[in-house]
Amino acid sequence: MKKKKFAKESEVVMTELVLPNDTNGLNNLMGGRLLYMMDVVSAIAAQRHSNRIVVTASVDNVSFKNPIPIGSVVSLIAKVTRAFNSSMEVHIDVFAENIPAGEKIKSNEAFYTFVAVDQSGNPIDVPELVPESEDEKRLFDGALRRRQLRLVLAGRMKPEDATELKSIF
Numbered sequence: 001m002k003k004k005k006f007a008k009e010s011e012v013v014m015t016e017l018v019l020p021n022d023t024n025g026l027n028n029l030m031g032g033r034l035l036y037m038m039d040v041v042s043a044i045a046a047q048r049h050s051n052r053i054v055v056t057a058s059v060d061n062v063s064f065k066n067p068i069p070i071g072s073v074v075s076l077i078a079k080v081t082r083a084f085n086s087s088m089e090v091h092i093d094v095f096a097e098n099i100p101a102g103e104k105i106k107s108n109e110a111f112y113t114f115v116a117v118d119q120s121g122n123p124i125d126v127p128e129l130v131p132e133s134e135d136e137k138r139l140f141d142g143a144l145r146r147r148q149l150r151l152v153l154a155g156r157m158k159p160e161d162a163t164e165l166k167s168i169f
Contacts, residue, residue, distance in 0.1 A: 003127045007136045010049035010080040010129075014041040018072045029068040034094065037076055038062070038110060042090040045078040046114035049088055050126040054114040057087060058150055062110040068096040074107075081136070082143035086123035087115045089143045111146060 014037065022033045039056060046054040068074060075095045080088050094108035118124045131140040145164045151157035152165070159165075 004130050005049055005127045006130050006132060007079060007081070007140075008132065010045045012041050012045040012048065012078045014044075014076045014078075016074045016076075018068055018070050018074060020070060023070050026067070027070040029070075029072070029074065031064055034064075034068070034074075034108065035059070035062065037074065038078075038092050038094065038108075039112065041076040041078040042092050042112040043114060045080055045090050046088045046112075046116070049080040049083065049129065050116040050124075052116035052118070052124060052126065054088070054116050055121075057113040057115045058154070059113075060111040060146065060150070062108060064108060066096065066105050066107045068107050069098075071098070073097040073099060079136075079139075080129055081111070081131075081139040082147075083126045083129045084147065086117075086125055087113055087147075088126055088129075089113055089146065091139055113147075113150065 016037060018029045022029055024030050043054055076092055078090050078092045081091045082089050090112045092110050093106065095104055096107045097104040116124050116126045131137045148157060148162040148165050152159050152162050
């Protein structure tokens, strides 16, 4: 039987400063650089939860709500929201802070999915996740619907088998 871990045990916070080499022609953080940071912080959260090597399986929609200008401090907060057999869903919130102006805004959020693998690259079981706070429970409950949607869109599940998705319609 899989061990259980609390959601807070997998939380990871990463902070970066937006430097000129990270920006586009408008002096804003390049989207690809942000995606890289999001992948790194969420992989660390998944590794922390599973105690295993993890590989990125999918990235849900990432909307770039607010540009992040040069000189901003970017804080990424990643937390495993639910563990399935060998896969884990990770939620990432991204905040941009202008320290001199005393301003902090939420710039992005996304869900990444990781699969834990053994030394040969084969999927391996991960511990169950126990949500505690109301927010953790909300994310945990929605994770099964998001997982089924990912599987349907990837052609790995028939729409009629997505029972959690059907229940909301």
